[in-house]
Amino acid sequence: MSASPVFVAIIGAGTVGSSFIPQLQNLIKNTTNRAIFPILIARSSKCLVSRDYTGLDLNNWSADLSASTITPPTFPNETLKWLKSAPGEVVLVDNTSSLEIAQSYPAFLSAGIHIVTPNKKGVSDSLELWDNIFNSARQGGNATGGYFYHEASCGAGLPIINTITDLVKTGDKIKKVEGVFSGTMSFLFNTFHPASGTCDEKFSAIVDKAKAAGYTEPDPRDDLNGLDVARKLTILARLSGLKVPNPTSFPIESLVPAELEAGSASDFMAGLPKFDSAIEERKAAAEKENKVLRFVGKLDVDKNQVSVGIEAFERGTAIASLRGSDNVISFFTERYGANPLVVQGAGAGAEVTAMGITADLIRVLERLN
Amino acid sequence: MSASPVFVAIIGAGTVGSSFIPQLQNLIKNTTNRAIFPILIARSSKCLVSRDYTGLDLNNWSADLSASTITPPTFPNETLKWLKSAPGEVVLVDNTSSLEIAQSYPAFLSAGIHIVTPNKKGVSDSLELWDNIFNSARQGGNATGGYFYHEASCGAGLPIINTITDLVKTGDKIKKVEGVFSGTMSFLFNTFHPASGTCDEKFSAIVDKAKAAGYTEPDPRDDLNGLDVARKLTILARLSGLKVPNPTSFPIESLVPAELEAGSASDFMAGLPKFDSAIEERKAAAEKENKVLRFVGKLDVDKNQVSVGIEAFERGTAIASLRGSDNVISFFTERYGANPLVVQGAGAGAEVTAMGITADLIRVLERLN
Numbered sequence: 001m002s003a004s005p006v007f008v009a010i011i012g013a014g015t016v017g018s019s020f021i022p023q024l025q026n027l028i029k030n031t032t033n034r035a036i037f038p039i040l041i042a043r044s045s046k047c048l049v050s051r052d053y054t055g056l057d058l059n060n061w062s063a064d065l066s067a068s069t070i071t072p073p074t075f076p077n078e079t080l081k082w083l084k085s086a087p088g089e090v091v092l093v094d095n096t097s098s099l100e101i102a103q104s105y106p107a108f109l110s111a112g113i114h115i116v117t118p119n120k121k122g123v124s125d126s127l128e129l130w131d132n133i134f135n136s137a138r139q140g141g142n143a144t145g146g147y148f149y150h151e152a153s154c155g156a157g158l159p160i161i162n163t164i165t166d167l168v169k170t171g172d173k174i175k176k177v178e179g180v181f182s183g184t185m186s187f188l189f190n191t192f193h194p195a196s197g198t199c200d201e202k203f204s205a206i207v208d209k210a211k212a213a214g215y216t217e218p219d220p221r222d223d224l225n226g227l228d229v230a231r232k233l234t235i236l237a238r239l240s241g242l243k244v245p246n247p248t249s250f251p252i253e254s255l256v257p258a259e260l261e262a263g264s265a266s267d268f269m270a271g272l273p274k275f276d277s278a279i280e281e282r283k284a285a286a287e288k289e290n291k292v293l294r295f296v297g298k299l300d301v302d303k304n305q306v307s308v309g310i311e312a313f314e315r316g317t318a319i320a321s322l323r324g325s326d327n328v329i330s331f332f333t334e335r336y337g338a339n340p341l342v343v344q345g346a347g348a349g350a351e352v353t354a355m356g357i358t359a360d361l362i363r364v365l366e367r368l369n
Numbered sequence: 370m371s372a373s374p375v376f377v378a379i380i381g382a383g384t385v386g387s388s389f390i391p392q393l394q395n396l397i398k399n400t401t402n403r404a405i406f407p408i409l410i411a412r413s414s415k416c417l418v419s420r421d422y423t424g425l426d427l428n429n430w431s432a433d434l435s436a437s438t439i440t441p442p443t444f445p446n447e448t449l450k451w452l453k454s455a456p457g458e459v460v461l462v463d464n465t466s467s468l469e470i471a472q473s474y475p476a477f478l479s480a481g482i483h484i485v486t487p488n489k490k491g492v493s494d495s496l497e498l499w500d501n502i503f504n505s506a507r508q509g510g511n512a513t514g515g516y517f518y519h520e521a522s523c524g525a526g527l528p529i530i531n532t533i534t535d536l537v538k539t540g541d542k543i544k545k546v547e548g549v550f551s552g553t554m555s556f557l558f559n560t561f562h563p564a565s566g567t568c569d570e571k572f573s574a575i576v577d578k579a580k581a582a583g584y585t586e587p588d589p590r591d592d593l594n595g596l597d598v599a600r601k602l603t604i605l606a607r608l609s610g611l612k613v614p615n616p617t618s619f620p621i622e623s624l625v626p627a628e629l630e631a632g633s634a635s636d637f638m639a640g641l642p643k644f645d646s647a648i649e650e651r652k653a654a655a656e657k658e659n660k661v662l663r664f665v666g667k668l669d670v671d672k673n674q675v676s677v678g679i680e681a682f683e684r685g686t687a688i689a690s691l692r693g694s695d696n697v698i699s700f701f702t703e704r705y706g707a708n709p710l711v712v713q714g715a716g717a718g719a720e721v722t723a724m725g726i727t728a729d730l731i732r733v734l735e736r737l738n
Contacts, residue, residue: 002512026540033512143371143402158710159528159535166528170727171395196685316565321690324708335720339693341527345710352704358539367735 012095118152124231152356179329253309381464487521493600521725548698622678655681
């Protein structure tokens with residue numbers, strides 16, 4: 001044990017948190033040069049807490065948390081105060097998707113607390129919040145600030161954020177980024193317009209099946225409105241140097257027809273078939289050029305443009321060749337020239353999202369003494 | 370300037386080194402919290418050296434080096450002794466492809482000198498050398514050893530080594546890795562057997578054109594014998610947990626016919642057309658299954674198998690869809706399941722190789738106080 005101990009506080013113990021905690025256990029076991037103490041596992045109404053900072057026993061954390069009668073410390077005030085009192089470096093792992101929690105990142109970072117998170121809200125909301133986060137973080141030049149890592153905020157465990165960061169830090173210029181950033185959208189369009197073979201099913205029927213299989217949010221409009229993709233594009237655009245004010249400040253093509261925006265999810269599903277012919281026409285037009293439709297996000301640094309929506313792609317390209325619910329992201333840069341650097345694979349799922357968080361936690365540990 | 374100064378010594382100032390040095394200049398300029406002093410630029414016969422460790426002026430390094438009459442310190446002895454005397458942390462950047470230099474890594478690492486390198490010889494030669502390197506390095510548990518990073522030893526600047534390392538460190542299990550690891554082989558087979566359209570040219574004619582365009586080594590046998598690919602597979606296999614004794618300890622399909630192994634490069638080129646019919650037959654057989662031929666490396670951890678050679682791939686897969694001289698590497702892991710994590714893009718070229726080195730240098734700097 002040559003390195004100083006590190007204390008880990010976990011907010012959010014849902015699907016992703018439940019996959020992260022076993023990875024943390026494994027990391028604790030395999031880290032022979034440093035003690036890592038999990039000191040907090042909090043969800044909205046209850047928590048497990050190690051008040052004396054000696055660390056929680058994680059072996060039955062889920063049952064222990066269910067049985068707990070302890071109210072979590074208030075967030076941010078009590079939590080921040082308590083973490084500041086820890087006898088060493090602290091990493092806050094935010095496994096929520098809460099904007100409210102993300103709005104407190106600057107306060108935690110300014111207090112020297114490190115943050116790793118898959119929560120895309122903090123880095124994809126207002127530019128002001130983005131600036132506050134990075135100005136408070138060690139990476140942004142605040143010598144006493146905490147480190148901030150968010151690999152899993154885009155593409156889960158795929159090496160997206162760290163790749164674009166490496167490109168920029170080594171002096172490459174990002175020209176364009178384009179890709180499929182939503183597993184749900186990927187599945188819908190790979191099925192509706194396959195790169196090889198044909199599909200005779202209507203778009204609405206595919207949405208229906210995907211919903212039944214649990215591939216969409218309970219209300220599919222939360223996938224189809226494009227906002228999740230817009231948030232991911234906002235993050236990549238900012239890392240590429242564009243000052244995107246907020247995630248709705250550029251064109252976003254919603255696949256939710258205006259007249260189906262209100263009403264229940266069932267109303268939406270019942271109304272969707274009426275719009276099949278419009279998307280069939282676009283498919284036929286793309287097919288004439290030997291192209292396939294994909295729902296993509298794109299950014300162009302020179303043109304200062306970001307957009308999200310349906311586009312047609314030539315067969316044989318990485319985006320057209322996608323399978324299943326995979327993500328694919330292509331980075332066009334000055335150094336890489338005409339052929340982009342491409343990363344592809346599962347961009348959602350609890351295990352791979354947790355992997356992104358754990359890899360970030362390791363990056364923080366590697367930077368501490 | 371809150372962090373301690375770091376001294377950088379560069380061995381090898383050819384194509385890659387000439388791209389790395391401007392990236393280093395850029396890094397020095399942009400690193401506001403730490404002084405970085407380049408203290409040595411050495412090639413075989415001459416060098417630039419800052420004997421008092423105050424740092425070289427890099428603005429005219431190439432002309433200065435050409436004009437230099439200073440013989441480099443002997444390697445390893447004088448170099449090691451001098452770097453050990455530096456008044457701070459030292460990073461050795463080995464831009465050569467020399468096994469002899471790599472054999473001294475353990476001595477430098479044991480002395481606390483960090484190493485970043487695109488040189489694949491050290492990590493792909495004997496398992497004994499691999500073990501010596503990692504046992505001497507900080508990553509291998511030697512608390513006073515130097516850090517060792519070699520991203521550019523496989524796929525140049527593509528995130529390959531760091532991705533596989535992250536997967537393993539976070540507890541994923543690598544099941545299989547397969548891909549196209551040679552830009553030259555990629556170009557030859559993407560041309561000879563395209564995923565869309567057809568090619569009527571003979572394989573030998575394509576090799577001829579590639580040689581004329583400078584896409585192959587001066588003697589194309591150095592690409593076609595498969596050894597470069599075998600070395601990259603050796604690295605990935607070891608990172609996946611396989612104890613590969615050396616880069617020729619598994620099946621390697623050489624595309625150099627036995628009777629053309631001897632003789633000059635011209636003799637080889639003159640003799641190659643005689644073997645066109647054999648590869649044409651394999652192309653036709655693959656085509657019958659709607660597959661295309663690619664020259665790939667593969668490893669299977671459960672089966673403890675590594676191999677390098679021609680394989681047929683279904684159209685629509687990432688490997689079949691390759692263009693130009695791109696590399697593509699697919700990682701099949703326990704967490705990623707049936708669809709692999711895929712990284713694709715230029716896997717050779719001075720600028721992108723230098724980028725891999727610079728990113729590694731940044732990783733070392735980030736781990737130092």
